[in-house]
Amino acid sequence: MELMKNIWQAAKADRKKIVLPEGDEERNLVASEKIKKEGLAEVVLVGSLEIIKEKAKNLGVNLDGIEIIDPETSPKTDEYAEAFYELRKNKGMTKDKALKIVKDPLYYGTMMVKMDDAHGMVSGAVHTTGDLLRPGLQIIKTAPGVSVVSSFFIMMVPDCQYGEEGMLVFSDCAVNPNPTAEQLASIAIATAETAKSLCKIDPKVAMLSFSTMGSADHELVEKVRNATEIAKEQRPDLAIDGEMQLDAAIVGKVAKQKAPNSEVAGKANVLIFPDLQSGNIGYKLVQRFAKAEAIGPICQGFAKPINDLSRGCSSDDIVSVVALTAVQAQAIK
Structure with a gap:
């Protein structure tokens, strides 16, 4: 690897x-x-x-x-x-x-x-x-300028075309049970920086939800939508987009249908889960069903x-x- x-x-x-x-x-x-x-x-x-x-x-x-x-x-x-x-x-x-x-x-x-x-x-x-x-x-x-400690997994999926030739970064899968919109934005930014510094990839960050670009209306979706706006405002230099469903985030054909104007959809290599339940379940599903190597959880945000x-x-x-x-x-x- x-x-x-x-x-x-x-x-x-x-x-x-x-x-x-x-x-x-x-x-x-x-x-x-x-x-x-x-x-x-x-x-x-x-x-x-x-x-x-x-x-x-x-x-x-x-x-x-x-x-x-x-x-x-x-x-x-x-x-x-x-x-x-x-x-x-x-x-x-x-x-x-x-x-x-x-x-x-x-x-x-x-x-x-x-x-x-x-x-x-x-x-x-x-x-x-x-x-x-x-x-x-x-x-x-916490490190200066960081509001929340979070975690990430580097997922290495064999024979996979998604992410960076099968490598994706998942966050947060181990620390924050139910982050606020502000915390979720901070997690997204921190994970993008991690992907650049540690994985040496150009991060394309998808803020995951059960809705894609307004296809559903719910307070859980609103949190992810707000987090995306906060993250974009704080770091306009980063490719962060959402809210989007997983298939829209990583599958090009689906992205063209559901989010045709997104620079991230269909190309995401960093996946930000809306809460700890979905993140923890998600990484373990990929680890077991796809026989992926899950490296982590690695903490980010500490000094x-x-x-x-x-x-x-x-x-x-x-x-x-x-x-x-x-x-x-x-x-x-």
Whole structure:
């Protein structure tokens, strides 16, 4: 797959330190060995040193050269606790509570990124998306000018003529249950930028609905219509159009009938779903029925890259997301 080859090459060219806070999870251990061998990133495993080494031994995984940090014994824990307390004291945080919280590997890993002791973090093999977002929003926060954190999947569909030779970007499929029109516009703009910077494609963004260009009238359609107008007003330089049905977005013949004047219809390579239900269902349908590779969910909108995994991920999925996170980190100035 050309995209991942390019991402691997980019990751190798400027290796970044990526922390895996679920350090004792078996898939992370297997992935860490491969990441080290391929030179994609410097991996840091967070967790009990004894447990991690015992599991690695049982799996036959070689962790030589891979850093392991136990928050219970790390000399950085007190420093992180003090910094976390300063970030959250106006929210009622105490120093004792801060110390207890940063000993949680997920919070410790997030603090590593915040304090520039790591360039990015990947979690989710065990934890939920909410578990990742909570410390992310408390500690890393959103990037300047970004109003909402969202997620995207890179969908690689074999033997497919749609999108960019079978590659499409889906958003938001993991984070925002029911975004407002303003949030949906922000998600569309962020995903267009992601498609340009990470996938190296010229984004053509379709705002999906069950209506195409006014064919139906409903409050759900109105939200997508409003989001499209907001996104166009904020970024007139981007090819964003809607509202449109999926077939109008990607099928040329249908686009000529339903949206003949659209520069996006029939050519869309970025699909923005109106809510989390449709996005999550949509990517899984394509993944299973079309035997597509779904790379993600990758987060966008954080000031520094922290990314989620599906709890059903494989060790190879973890390798891919770590490489993507490393490339995202390269763009942080």
